[in-house]
Amino acid sequence: MTINKDKSKVIKLRVAEALQDDAYKGIARIDFEIMRDLGIRRGDIVKINGGRETVAIADKAYPADVGEGIIRIDGIIRKNARTGVSENVTVERADIKEAKKVVIAPAQRGVMVQGDLKPGLLGRSVVKGDIVVLGGVKRRKDLMGDDFGMDEIFGNLNEMFGGMGIGSFGGGMQQVRFLITNTNPSIPCIITENTEVVLSNKAIEISDESVPDITYEDIGGLTDEVKKIREMVEVPLKHPEIFERLGIDPPKGVLLHGPPGTGKTLLAKAVANESEANFILLNGPEIMSKFYGESEKKVRAIFEEAEKNAPSIVFIDEIDAIAPKREDATGEVERRVVSQLLTMMDGLQNRGKVVVIGATNRLNSIDPALRRPGRFDREVELRAPDKKGRLQILKIHTRNMPLMSALRLSHVNNKLLDLEKSIKELKENQRNTKDKKLLELRFEEINSKKELLNKLIELSKKLFDDEKKNMEVMKTLSNDEFTLLDSIFKEGMMNDLASVTHGFVGADINALAKEAAMVVLRRLLPKLELKEDEPIPEEYLKELIIHKKDFDDALKVVRPSAMREVLVETPNISWNDVGGLTKIKEELKEAVEWPLKFPESFTRLGIRPPKGVLIYGPPGTGKTLLAKAVAKESEANFIQVKGPSLLSMWVGKSEEGVRKIFERARQVSPCIIFFDEIDSLAGKRGMEHGQKVTERVLNQLLSEMDGIEDLSNVIVIGATNRPDMLDAALLRPGRFDRILLASAPTKEGRKQIFNIHTKNMPLAKNVNVEKILDATEGYVGADIESLVREAAMLALRADINSEKVEMKHFEGALKKVGASVSKSDVDRYRKIETEYLRSAKAALEKPNEYLG
Structure with a gap:
């Protein structure tokens, strides 16, 4: 173990949150240039000092952080250093010794721990009074390498293949926080295989500091929302002087809204932990009481407690339960509680030291008086x-x-492509960089990525498309190679x-x-x-x-x-289950699959993908089947809407149904909304026999498909056998951009359909498929399916133990099952295409013209 005795340099850095890969592993990410100034390398230990001194293992900063003067550390290290995000800390090289003995205790009440915890703490650098969690050993081992006497620290821990071992030590124990109550020696030290780890079973209460249960590293997918909340809540609580200097009042309340499960409560708890504020949770329904005045009293008591223990965050979960619109409230209690809440939020004396956060998934149910500035100043939406x-x-x-x-070779190939792209971008940046230090850093980064690229190319040559073979290859690799490929x-x-x-x-x-x-x-x-x-x-x-x-x-x-109310199951129909209709399949792939699977290609060429596809044609041609196949192949969520089921006798209910479908589709995008029998919903307006309800539904549908609110990653597919009944406004560009005719199949199409329906049927050798295809001129897909089923039934009627379907059975079926679409029907659809839909199709070919 190396001990540094030189006078080390001290550098001041700004704190940023750690990324997921480094969370709770005792790692600090620092700019390579700063590491050089401190005289340290990757894997060395640094001292971090905010309001208190702690230690962490140094690693190189991410490329985006180079030159920013920041240090990325997780919530545990921030708590140990008594600092927060965006605050400054001093960083210096640490004199580190091997720990002879470390005493730890659970830092949470009601936790009883048994067993050997040392394997989860190996390589962890600690100071007396630090809070630590188990795990991250494999990551620390990879980082510290041989320079720190790896074998001495980690012992014989190489039997990790198969997911167990040091990489995954701890299981549920990694949620438990421990306090380092004593170390020998008493200076910063590192836990090794030789360290005696003593567990005190009695939990130790940390009186002045709350243990951070939830930190910003426990929140994923809400980067922008976290920034907004921090500037509105954390800054006023920690630095009210900023708002005093600007001469404005800090925000009093923030309203979080969004679908259930997006992290509204989690975000509020993390902000309270990070800002070290007193957190008061108020579940909406809990304050309701049958006694007169009791509910208001509970509201007053909570706000009084918050002011007494400021800085405080009052979090009201499900706020719509206690603050509904007063005109809609059925009971007197709800109205009084809303009034009390309005008074308390307006009458807070300790401005800036008490912040109210509300959470709801029914934003429009809340009383409008609460949503004005001065009460809930800002509304933050949390999307899926x-x-x-x-x-x-x-x-x-x-x-x-x-x-x-x-263990898939494709993952390594994707990584190779990403590295090549990254090197290309870095070279472009290098050409535009004039700063000498930055140029040097870029050059080093390009070289390290090239080195990694070459190493991966060599490793990829050893791998196969077969996962079992790759398992055997992994067992032959060195530790470094194994770790690289495993990640x-x-x-x-x-x-x-x-x-x-x-x-x-x-x-x-x-x-x-x-x-x-x-x-x-x-x-x-x-x-x-x-x-x-x-x-x-x-x-x-x-x-x-x-x-x-x-x-x-x-x-x-x-x-x-969000899909549980509207989705039963994802369609299990692929393109192979759709016979014929080759041209329509290609059109649907381009219109639906491509925008969802390759959005960057559309962005690159500066075009927007189609918003809707209308499939029309005689009954039984496979319109619904096409919609199901495209939903399966594009891996999108699928909402099927049966036209008549939306219509309601109550005014406004049908339009609300349409609005909710589109709202839900936006939440779970990419999504396909399929309107079957769309003519029942979107008939021509102004027709004498037309009903007002269908006109209102049509207006709602038109505004949803091409209204003010953009329909992103949501594609509408409509199916009808009466396109002449549809309103002309639906057929303009921006609504149904593709209009496709599913006509009776050709002979080749009928052959494909016949093969699909007979693939599990034992056919006799005397079955003449060509003869059957010639006899089924004008048959649609549903007719051919019916013909095949009838032939099988005739075989069973002749002999219940029949094992094959013969030609005579198909001949018998042909006499019973005729074409459901006559020649006059086919001519009628062709006429509709040439006459009625010609203007719509012409408009689609000239997208710059507007037809309203």
């Missing part, structure tokens, strides 16, 4: 996360799980999961991770013989590893919570 946000949330909920990465495989697996969890909010992703763990448990439970007094044997615990397949199985059970 995008792919990047879902990836962050997945990393949070799986960081304590024993994962087995999907890429894990990142790739998380990326794949983030790509297919459209519309999932944070709570859904948490449920997905739990369900994947339960899948593993169900698989292993039959092998276990559970006895009440005996612990589960270690060899069984080591088998509890979560694979990609377990997440795939969990995805079949866990659906986006």
Whole structure:
């Protein structure tokens, strides 16, 4: 163990939150140039001093942080250093010694801990009085390398393949915070294999400092929202002098709104922890009382307590329960509580030291008087996360799980492409950089990425498309090579999961991770013989590893919570199940699949994807089947709307139904809304027999499809067999951009449909398919399906034990099942296409012209 005795340099840096990969592992990210000035390298220990001194392992800053003068540390290190995000700390090289003895105790009440905790603390640098969590050992080992006497610190910990071992130590214990009550020696030291770790079973109360249960590192997918909340809540509580200098009052309240499960309560708790404010939770329904005046009294008591213990955050969860619109409130109690809440929020004497945060998923149900400046000054919407946000949330909920990465060569190839792209961008930046120091850093970064690229190219040559073969290859690699590939495989697996969890909010992703763990448990439970007094044997615990397949199985059970009311199941129909209609399939792929799968291509060419596709044609041609296939192939959420089911006898209910469908589709985008029999909803306006309700529904549909609010990543597909009944405003560009005719199939199309419906049917050798196809001229898909079914039924009627369907059965079926679409019907649709839809199609070919 190296001990530095030189006088070290001290540098002041601004604190930023850590990213998910570094959270709770005792790591500080510092600019390489600053590391050089401090005389340290990656893996060295640094002292961090805010209001208190603590220690962490140094690692290189992310490329985006270079030259910014920041240090990225997680919530535990921030608490240990008595500092917060955007505050300044001093950083210097630490004199570090090996710990001979460390005494730790749980830092939370009601926690009893047993067992050896040393494996989860190896490589952790600590000071007496620090709060620590278990885990992150593998990451520290990779970072510290041989320079710190790796074997001495970590002992023999290389039997980690398969997800158990140092990478995943601790399980649920990683949620528990521990306090370092004593160290020998008493200076900053590092826990090694030789350290004696003594566990005090009695939890130690930390009187003056609350233990940070939730920090900003526990929140994923809400980067912008966290920034907004911090500037409105944390800054006024910590630095009210800023607002005094500006001559303005700090915000009194923030209203968080969004779908259930997006993290409204979590965000409020994290802000309270980070700002070290007194947190008072008020659940809306709890304050209601049957006694006159009791509810108002409870509201007054909570605000008085907040003022007494300022700085405070009063968090009102489900605020719509206690502050509904007074004109809509059914009871007198609700009206009085709203009035009391308005008075308390306006009458807060301690301005800036008490902030009220409200949370609701029914924003429009809240009394308007609460939503004015001076009460709830700002409203922050929490939407369902995008792919990047879902990836962050997945990393949070799986960081304590024993994962087995999907060993796919495609993940390594994707990483190679990302590295090449990154090197190209860095070279471009290098050309535009004139600062010498920055040029030097860019040059070093390019070289390190090139080195990594070459290393990965060599490793990729050893890998196969077969995961089992890759498992064997991984066992032959060195520690460094194994760690590199393991991190890429894990990142790739998380990326794949983030790509297919459209519309999932944070709570859904948490449920997905739990369900994947339960899948593993169900698989292993039959092998276990559970006895009440005996612990589960270690060899069984080591088998509890979560694979990609377990997440795939969990995805079949866990659906986006916003879709539970409208979605029964994702269609299980692929393009291969749709026979004929080749041209329409291609058009649908371009109009629906491409915008959802390759949005960057549309952005690159400066065009917007189509908003809607109208499929029309005779009954039985496969219009609904096409919509289901495109939903499955594009991996989008699918909402099917049956036209007549939206119509209601109550005024405004039908329009509200349309509005809610589009609102939900935006929440769970990318999403396909499929209107079956759209002519029942969107008939021509002004027709004598037309009903006012359908006109109102049509107006709502028109404004939703191309209104003021942009319809992003939501595509509308309509199906009808009466396109001549549709209102002309629906058929203009910006609403239904593609109008496709699903006509009776050609002979080749009929052959494809026939093959699809007979693929599981044993046909006799005498079945003449060509003859059947010639006889089915004018048959649509539904007719061919009916013909095949009837032929099979005739075979069973002749002999219930029949094993094959013969030609005579098809001949008999042809006499019974005729074409449901006559030649006159086909001519009528062609006429509609040439006459009625010609103007709409012409407009689509000239998108610059506006037809209103």
